[in-house]
Amino acid sequence: MPLVHIAMRSGKSDAYRQAIFDGIYRAMRETFSVPEDDQFMTITLHDAADFRYGASYFGIARSDDLVLIQISAMNTRTLEQKKAxxxxxxxxxxxxxxxxxxxxxxxxxxxxxxxxxxGHGLAQYA
Structure with a gap:
């Protein structure tokens, strides 16, 4: 039951953003055994003044196309699954x-x- 929040700079097309949703969902299905239709994702768009990143932090050359992906999930996956x-x-x-x-x-x-x-105010997995 991952919950995905994506942040990126404004200016990309609807198709571009949908491709990001689709790619992340496919990756979660392939590596995290996420069930079909388990899709809870948002994209937040930011103007340049509201989107800051380290362009070379950790020796990685990032560009303005940077996409920040935050995934909240249950702590049930192995290190190998996370790397995958x-x-x-x-x-x-x-x-x-x-x-x-x-x-x-x-x-x-x-x-x-x-x-x-x-939903329904229940803790379904408890």
Whole structure:
């Protein structure tokens, strides 16, 4: 039940943004065993003045096409699954919409199963 928040600079087409959604979802299905239709994602667009990043932090040459991806998920995945997720997201977004791997920044936030309510005010996984 991942929850995905994506931040990026304004100016990209609807098709470009939909390709980001699709690529991340495919990567989660392939590496995290996310069920079909488990898609809860948002994209927030920012003007240049409201989007700051380290252009060369950690020796990675980033551009204004940088996409910040934050995924909240249950703490049930292995280190190997997490590494596969990061690599697969970069690969899928490289295929479409053509993002460079240097411009794919992923942050995974994990929490306990009982911390999720999917609706009706219930803790479905508790």
């Amino acid at each position: 997720l990061f690599a697969t997201i970069a690969a899928r977004l490289g295929e479409n919409p053509g993002l460079r791997p240097e411009d794919v920044f992923v942050n995974l936030i994990e929490g306990a199963r009982e911390n999720w309510s999917l």
